[in-house]
Amino acid sequence: MKEKIGVLAVQGAFREHRQVLEKLGAEVVEVRSKNDLEGIEGLIIPGGESTAIGKQLEMDGFGERIVQMAQAGCPIFGTCAGMILLSKRIEQSKQYSLGLLDTLVRRNAFGRQVASFEADLPVKGFQGKELRAVFIRAPYVLEADPQVEILAKYEDKIVFVRQGNILATAFHPELTEDTRVHEYFLKMVPDKADRKEQSC
Numbered sequence: 001m002k003e004k005i006g007v008l009a010v011q012g013a014f015r016e017h018r019q020v021l022e023k024l025g026a027e028v029v030e031v032r033s034k035n036d037l038e039g040i041e042g043l044i045i046p047g048g049e050s051t052a053i054g055k056q057l058e059m060d061g062f063g064e065r066i067v068q069m070a071q072a073g074c075p076i077f078g079t080c081a082g083m084i085l086l087s088k089r090i091e092q093s094k095q096y097s098l099g100l101l102d103t104l105v106r107r108n109a110f111g112r113q114v115a116s117f118e119a120d121l122p123v124k125g126f127q128g129k130e131l132r133a134v135f136i137r138a139p140y141v142l143e144a145d146p147q148v149e150i151l152a153k154y155e156d157k158i159v160f161v162r163q164g165n166i167l168a169t170a171f172h173p174e175l176t177e178d179t180r181v182h183e184y185f186l187k188m189v190p191d192k193a194d195r196k197e198q199s200c
């Protein structure tokens with residue numbers, strides 16, 4: 001069955017997510033306004049600049065609609081800037097956030113010298129080899145409440161989390177050939193037959 005997944009396409013690395021999702025057989029909708037959210041079964045918030053994306057979400061009830069959908073159980077996956085936008089608290093910043101993850105995140109957390117790097121991470125529940133993770137001016141999670149499940153760390157830093165229907169990575173799984181993170185996300189989308197009501 002084809003899942004219909006929205007990819008927030010106001011700024012940032014949305015095309016790469018589209019490619020991975022299509023490779024996995026999902027149908028992709030590029031979401032540029034509140035109206036584009038209609039009928040999707042899951043949403044990806046890509047990397048980019050969290051302040052720029054946040055400014056768009058602040059307008060016309062766009063972000064508010066995403067929050068409503070998330071509260072109804074719609075699966076949402078944020079990568080990098082997307083993780084920042086999902087976090088309830090952002091260190092030293094008053095920027096807009098959706099506030100759906102009970103975490104405190106630090107932006108550009110790995111410092112200027114090592115702004116971008118790659119690492120192999122063991123991920124909870126993933127079979128086989130470690131996951132190649134690409135970090136680009138990435139955040140990490142400084143604090144996570146107990147209801148937040150930690151799926152991966154890089155050198156003691158939390159970089160992959162799940163809280164119910166919300167998934168977030170500090171890195172960019174759309175930039176490697178390894179599709180396991182997107183497969184994991186697609187499994188969070190309930191089958192149409194099991195759905196009591198529209199969650200997204």
Ligand code: GLN
Pocket residue numbers: 046047048049050051079080081082084107108136137138139
């Ligand atoms: N540094 C960016 C921010 O704080 C995130 C970078 C990214 O998404 N690759 O919004």
